[in-house]
Amino acid sequence: MGREKGGKKSRTQRKHFQESRENVWNSKRPRSDSDPIPFSNPFATQNLAFDHYYKDQGIVSSQEWDAFVQLLRTPLPAAFRINSTSRFCEDIRSQLENDFVHSLQAEVVEGDDTEAILPLPWYPDNLAWHSNFSRKQLRKNQTLGRFHEFLKIENEIGNITRQEAVSMVPPLFLDVHSNHFVLDMCAAPGSKTFQLLEILHHSTKVGSLPDGMVIANDLDIQRCNLLIHQTKRMCTANLIVTNHEAQHFPGCLLEKHYDKMELDQEAQLLFDRVLCDVPCSGDGTLRKAPDLWRKWNTGTGNGLHNLQVLIAMRGASLLKVGGRMIYSTCSMNPIENEAVVAEVLRRCGGSIELVDVSSELPQLTRRPGLKRWKVCDKGKWFISSKDVPKFRRNVVLPSMFPNGRSYQDVGDSNCNIIMEGDINTDDAKGHIEDNTQAMENPAMLEFTEEDSDFPLERCMRFVPHDQNTGAFFIAVLQKVSALPAIQVKPRKAVGKQVDTANQGNEDAHELHANPLLENISEGNSEANVNENEPNETDLKVNSVACEETDFKEAQEPCSIEIITKNTPGKRKLQFQGKWRGIDPVVFFKDEGIINSIKAFYGIDDQFPFNGHLVTRNSDTSHVKRIYYISKSVKDVLELNFSVGQQLKITSVGLKVFERQTSCEGRSAQCSFRITSEGLPLILPHISKQILSASVIDFKHLLQYRAVKFADFVDAKFGESAANLMPGCCVIVLGEGSRAAAGTLQVDESTVAIGCWKGRASLTVMVGALECQELLQRLLMRLDTQTEKDSSMHEDQPSGTKGDEAQVANGKNEEAGVTGC
Numbered sequence: 001m002g003r004e005k006g007g008k009k010s011r012t013q014r015k016h017f018q019e020s021r022e023n024v025w026n027s028k029r030p031r032s033d034s035d036p037i038p039f040s041n042p043f044a045t046q047n048l049a050f051d052h053y054y055k056d057q058g059i060v061s062s063q064e065w066d067a068f069v070q071l072l073r074t075p076l077p078a079a080f081r082i083n084s085t086s087r088f089c090e091d092i093r094s095q096l097e098n099d100f101v102h103s104l105q106a107e108v109v110e111g112d113d114t115e116a117i118l119p120l121p122w123y124p125d126n127l128a129w130h131s132n133f134s135r136k137q138l139r140k141n142q143t144l145g146r147f148h149e150f151l152k153i154e155n156e157i158g159n160i161t162r163q164e165a166v167s168m169v170p171p172l173f174l175d176v177h178s179n180h181f182v183l184d185m186c187a188a189p190g191s192k193t194f195q196l197l198e199i200l201h202h203s204t205k206v207g208s209l210p211d212g213m214v215i216a217n218d219l220d221i222q223r224c225n226l227l228i229h230q231t232k233r234m235c236t237a238n239l240i241v242t243n244h245e246a247q248h249f250p251g252c253l254l255e256k257h258y259d260k261m262e263l264d265q266e267a268q269l270l271f272d273r274v275l276c277d278v279p280c281s282g283d284g285t286l287r288k289a290p291d292l293w294r295k296w297n298t299g300t301g302n303g304l305h306n307l308q309v310l311i312a313m314r315g316a317s318l319l320k321v322g323g324r325m326i327y328s329t330c331s332m333n334p335i336e337n338e339a340v341v342a343e344v345l346r347r348c349g350g351s352i353e354l355v356d357v358s359s360e361l362p363q364l365t366r367r368p369g370l371k372r373w374k375v376c377d378k379g380k381w382f383i384s385s386k387d388v389p390k391f392r393r394n395v396v397l398p399s400m401f402p403n404g405r406s407y408q409d410v411g412d413s414n415c416n417i418i419m420e421g422d423i424n425t426d427d428a429k430g431h432i433e434d435n436t437q438a439m440e441n442p443a444m445l446e447f448t449e450e451d452s453d454f455p456l457e458r459c460m461r462f463v464p465h466d467q468n469t470g471a472f473f474i475a476v477l478q479k480v481s482a483l484p485a486i487q488v489k490p491r492k493a494v495g496k497q498v499d500t501a502n503q504g505n506e507d508a509h510e511l512h513a514n515p516l517l518e519n520i521s522e523g524n525s526e527a528n529v530n531e532n533e534p535n536e537t538d539l540k541v542n543s544v545a546c547e548e549t550d551f552k553e554a555q556e557p558c559s560i561e562i563i564t565k566n567t568p569g570k571r572k573l574q575f576q577g578k579w580r581g582i583d584p585v586v587f588f589k590d591e592g593i594i595n596s597i598k599a600f601y602g603i604d605d606q607f608p609f610n611g612h613l614v615t616r617n618s619d620t621s622h623v624k625r626i627y628y629i630s631k632s633v634k635d636v637l638e639l640n641f642s643v644g645q646q647l648k649i650t651s652v653g654l655k656v657f658e659r660q661t662s663c664e665g666r667s668a669q670c671s672f673r674i675t676s677e678g679l680p681l682i683l684p685h686i687s688k689q690i691l692s693a694s695v696i697d698f699k700h701l702l703q704y705r706a707v708k709f710a711d712f713v714d715a716k717f718g719e720s721a722a723n724l725m726p727g728c729c730v731i732v733l734g735e736g737s738r739a740a741a742g743t744l745q746v747d748e749s750t751v752a753i754g755c756w757k758g759r760a761s762l763t764v765m766v767g768a769l770e771c772q773e774l775l776q777r778l779l780m781r782l783d784t785q786t787e788k789d790s791s792m793h794e795d796q797p798s799g800t801k802g803d804e805a806q807v808a809n810g811k812n813e814e815a816g817v818t819g820c
């Protein structure tokens, strides 16, 4: 298992590295003597290098140190958010406030005055909650089982999202409005994307869509899939998921000489809001992922610094003037935090400002960012770039220091303080060093420490012992003018001469306008980036910290024709406007199908169809799924087509129609059913194939999943159901015990389900879990009178037969009606 050239780990080594991850809190198996112990005791929640590093950085005062580390060694309590756009938002909040708050309190140890669960005081409208039970307690303690089940099911359905409390903060400071175009640069697994979408949709009326949109991007395609799964619960037509390196996120700039479209504001993809929740060492998540204790070393943060700067710079360049950007990490390390923010401010030369948000969310306890810090490399402290030995200058960058002065600026003649043990290229040995060596550098004491000139106190630090959370870092930035085209002086060890990370769309104009910079291309910028990318070990550790899944490399390079001329070979993934391995996005314009859908469901003309339907299949005659996109997403897709499909889109829009491929489905007049996720959008616009059922009949449908027409309690409803066209239909929950008559009024609280009208019965086309949850919610809502009415008819209706019974057994869920 040898090392590859250049010290990179082989595929097998990487696999072993990934597999060696473990959650120490969960570990059941005691380690045997024969087990390899990689660096130190894997169960230890202590790391000497960590202690030295953060004590010396003054991350908390010395008086607080014990409380700080003590809490870091305690499992993180569970936290979650109620989805504000869920139709059951009110019910869930009330269940928490009136039921769980009291019933769970009995589980708190006597004499302990901590609340079992409580709303996070700084989160608006009691929508975010904190439980003082750890995940493990919730799983293990039987009496907490009901609450645990509640969290599990509601999370699965999308009514709540389990999310670390501090991770909920960045979207709150982003100040998103419903008409904003938002870029979430490193978005997977998507908890913040979900939040951003909630805010976007917050005040939108049922059946309409906000004017804004979110692009959620992540480098890791598998994590993109997690993100898609997560955001699917939001049922939004205003989201595009992309798969790019954030530092090279496409500009989608429509060139001036492109004569088919006038160059206006829409001719370039810029954003009102950008979230840079960058990959980081993640030591703020130690309470959740205690295996990080043994892996922690200073090299991880140092190795990520430059990537973080590049991502933040790209974010800044894609931001509209006047727009707001958040830079955040779940790391405590100033090299990944204040140093990155300072470098962005430095490179942007006044066009980006740090916003003072001290008056926002006053109940949220936070601490100011550091103005002063030091850099540690392989056990040696440096307070200024002038201290860094030449051979470490490609690793210890000037931008890591508070004043950010380059090696040329500080003069590089007499500063090569070579310490014993400096030359050490063995990563593993470096870790051991970090864990065992006191990090003292007597030479350092001779220099005065440096302060940053930027108002970094406006950054926000969150430490565990302030509000019993994980640790976090947030900076709120505002773009006050276009970024300058910056020429960076050559850095010997670092390599390239031009800092092109600020080449956004608008900024690209400026670059072209400057004759000195005419030879700058994205190609340069990519080469520049590659030289400074952190090593793979760093990224692995980082991805571990990011969330549960492992970091994957971008797709394999390929040698096919390049459409994006300026993209260097390493990223030649695009082929004739299509992305390799990614289904194309195609506007769906088949009038025959569209008209048949409209006619079948009686969809009114006010509901915009033209240009709002897309598929992922270029052969439109075999389209299986049709997705609906908002006007904002439509505009972005059109621009993307105009610029040669620069965006590598893995998911877009809301699945509204799905073709039924079973015999029964094919024989229906319209073989496209309305999906569960598409129903809320389309519901107010349909006038055919829709019925309102009484509470008891609706309940029976959910309970038994298939009910014969003759078995409905309300015979009139049964008759109306029998008269529907065979195929998909919608059943709305009416009020009282009888079906509502006349035109259906739909609002935010309307509950409806998709069903299939078969030969003799109605069959529910909603997943089993969702049915169960819906039923439970309805039972809670039912008033005493309704319950009385219903009790007369509680008997189970007689069973269904043949294919309809098969359907009723849940085999059709979201996958079409089976059997024929």
Ligand SMILES: C[S@@+](CC[C@H](N)C(=O)[O-])C[C@H]1O[C@@H](n2cnc3c(N)ncnc32)[C@H](O)[C@@H]1O
Pocket (backbone or CB within 6 Å): 167, 185, 186, 187, 188, 189, 190, 191, 192, 193, 217, 218, 219, 220, 223, 244, 245, 246, 247, 277, 278, 279, 280, 543, 546, 547, 551
């Ligand atoms: C801190 S996590 C993001 C968490 C996410 N914002 C959330 O709230 O669920 C960082 C993410 O960055 C991704 N990542 C790492 N390097 C990246 C890069 N160069 N460009 C884009 N994404 C990257 C990782 O795959 C990971 O999903």
